[in-house]
Amino acid sequence: MxxxxxxxxxxxxxxxxxxxxxxxxxxxxxxxxxxxxxEEGEGTNPEELIAAAHAGCYSMAFSKGLADAGFTPTSVETTAKVHLDKNDTGFGVTRIDLDTVGVVPGIDDGLFQKIAEGAKENCPISKLLAPGAQIGLTAKLS
CATH class of the missing domain: 2.20.25 (N-terminal domain of TfIIb)
Incomplete structure (x- = not known):
């Protein structure tokens, strides 16, 4: 690799x-x-780049999970929100919220949710970040 x-x-x-x-x-x-x-200045930051990496990785993992279950997604769109918080020891990424919308012909919502959750658990970036940050997921079938 x-x-x-x-x-x-x-x-x-x-x-x-x-x-x-x-x-x-x-x-x-x-x-x-x-x-x-x-603050809210111009430019990017490390947390936005982590969000981009996580959203991209998750969308690919979810698409693979759907395909493995026999469904070809028309699209999977994911937004990741990375929370940078300050505590007694300094700053840290404490939470990441994944919001995903999938257009997947022929799938029911129950199976869609199960595959979405599996992708969250098995996405390589989720596996990297999960020990230190809580990862939430909202998945919508469109």
Whole structure:
């Protein structure tokens, strides 16, 4: 299996500095800063990138689970919301909420929900993040 890479460069101190983040194959490059991470400033932040990775991985895992059960999804669209919270030991990702909508001809909602939950448990990014963050799921059959 290939090894995936990304690069980040930061210049300056924490609150006044800024940086760039780029994926190894050039698919994404963006700016980030203290304001984009801890406030509502322009640019991206590590938590958004985690959300993107989780949403993408989950959508693929869910599509595979549906196909394995004999259903070809027309589409699976997932939004991941990563919660960065502060506690006594500092900041941490405490929760990720996955909201997914699937257009899947011929499936009933009960089976759809079961496969959605299985994808949440078996998605590689979920498995990576679950020991430290609670992962919630809302799945809607459209």
């Amino acid at each position: 290939p090894i995936r890479t990304a690069n980040a460069r930061w210049e300056g101190n924490l609150t006044e500095g800024s940086g760039t983040i780029a994926t190894g194959k050039g698919g994404y490059q963006g700016n980030y800063s203290f304001k984009s991470r801890f």
